Amino acid sequence: MAISPVDFASLLCSRLCHDLLSPVGALNNGLELLADETDPEMRARCMELLSESARVSANKLKFYRLAFGAAGGFGERVDAREAQGAIQGLLGDNKRLTLDWAMERTELTKSAIKVLLNLSMIAGDALVRGGRLTIGAEDNDGLTEIVLHAEGPRVVLDPELRATLVDGAPEDAITPRAAAAYLIHAIATDAGGSVVVSEGVDGSILFGATLPSSR
Template sequence: MDAVELASLLCSRLCHDLLSPIGALNNGVELLADETDPDMRERCMELLADSARASANKLKFFRLAFGAAGGFGEDIDTREAKSAIEGLYGPEKRIELGWMVAGDRLPKSAVKLLLNLAMLAGDALVRGGTLDIGAEQREGEVEVVIRAEGPRILLDPSLRAALTGAGTGTIEARAAGAWLAHRLASDAGGSVRLSDAAEPVLLIGATLPTA
């Protein structure tokens, strides 16, 4: 897959995820225009606020995970990554987040890798659960570990294949983050590892050389 195809897939994924909250905003504005009952108007305003917040949180996350956020420096403040993940999963309160990232800054590529892996693991928790995110920078490399545990974990085989680079067919838009994570690791000479699908806990590990 070339850079243009990957960019197209990332844009498709972004549009898909924003369709729901922005559609809710549009519906809420239409309802508000026709509603005269004060209580219902207040409820409409609450729904509009929730949808606007969800849209902003998704944009913040995707800007950091897919885009050129973080400025022109080589490192990104890890607090930005934590805030982006909390915005994506925190408001729903379905997923309990654990943050075990050592250090205040990580290389930009490592932050993007961490965010994309965290998104894959979080989306796999279809009935909620716990999502633990860890990273440590050592001399010459960054080690990333993501752990997801819940009543039901579903990581589609196509996502597994894209994440490990084993896929040979067409990559779908929903697998764009997995393919980007694979490319970030492999292009730097690193690798992504996955626990077996039969395991009750999903573990994703990645090593990203930084030298």
């Protein structure tokens, strides 16, 4: 089932607002504390918190600009290192999460970059107690193959996300939480590609997507 562009834009906006509310709210709280605080040590601590919240907000905006928006320049391909930096900025603060890279391509199509970024966000969220996320992409016979392996002590993928990734929107409306999954499915199927999700015997989850290398 396809959803209207307006409804999908609303879902993405809701997801962005939800994810940015916490760091932006922390900025606001920090400024209020700073205005009333006179102790030098406490003011220094407030400044540290403000700096941290601003950095988190900036990293999320950079990621979403590339994952959801029209970032990446005017060409048809994007430097894969730009995507790697965006993923590192979004997930790198999680000290319980290790990121491994298996990127054989220096450039990917904009469509592949968006799929890679959004799959990384979903896979990172699935590692609820941390673990290891291996991210790879390569070209084979005119196809770009994207593979992410999430392994850890507890790997949980929301059933709605799994269903949306593989089958698209259900008969009832999808939630903002599933907006990224719907975007992945829509990009892959529109390009003539596919998305798969499978579980390993060790409880790990493997995410895969295949798209034409020219789109």
